[in-house]
Amino acid sequence: GAGVSQSPSNKVTEKGKDVELRCDPISGHTALYWYRQSLGQGLEFLIYFQGNSAPDKSGLPSDRFSAERTGESVSTLTIQRTQQEDSAVYLCASSFFRGRPTGELFFGEGSRLTVL
Amino acid sequence: AQTVTQSQPEMSVQEAETVTLSCTYDTSESDYYLFWYKQPPSRQMILVIRQEAYKQQNATENRFSVNFQKAAKSFSLKISDSQLGDAAMYFCVQGGSEKLVFGKGTKLTVNP
Secondary structure, eight states: OOSOEEEOSEEEEOTTOOEEEEEEOOTTOOEEEEEEEOTTOOEEEEEEEETTSOOBOTTOOSTTEEEEEOTTSOEEEEEOSOOGGGOEEEEEEEEOOTTTTTSOOEEOOOEEEEEO | OOEEEOOOSEEEEETTSOEEEOOEEEOSOSSOEEEEEEEOTTOOOEEEEEEETTOOSOOEETTEEEEEETTTTEEEEEEOSOOGGGOEEEEEEEESSSOOEEOOOEEEEEEO
């Protein structure tokens, strides 16, 4: 597709279950970000992938959160043993790095997670 | 560490008037980029305008312009002739050799 694709768009789960969120970046984009956004709030940085470099995981809030990216393609964000405070919109964005993050960030529409 | 501060959590403007959103940032780098992103209620994030730090001329995009003060590390966004469709969250973003850093956002309301 032409843009960043995220799935599912909405996910309702029960407390304690694991969830997996998927992001398909724009083809050729080497940089990929995951953010979390609570209702009406700003963006909370979670993790940053850049090419084959080690990801920047400094934003992951706990060890229940993990993310993977296969090369420069799909990324999955996994939340284990979900808690109610994990409820938020999870946004993925990608860009063409070119040596520094100068390029425009293209965002997906997000995955809204609700933990009951 | 890079930081971006938006001191106005909320702003409002009358339709057709002008509004300025403030942003300050902190970086030790000399070469970097600054952006304003808009997030309407539909939640799709959209790039509004971009400024390259080595350029002295302020960027403009139609009704949107910036006031970039490099020495003061200030990067404000001016929206002229505000329209109802400008209502959104606006995020100031700074990017250099490391990952992009977002401010906490300013919620803009446009009153008819």
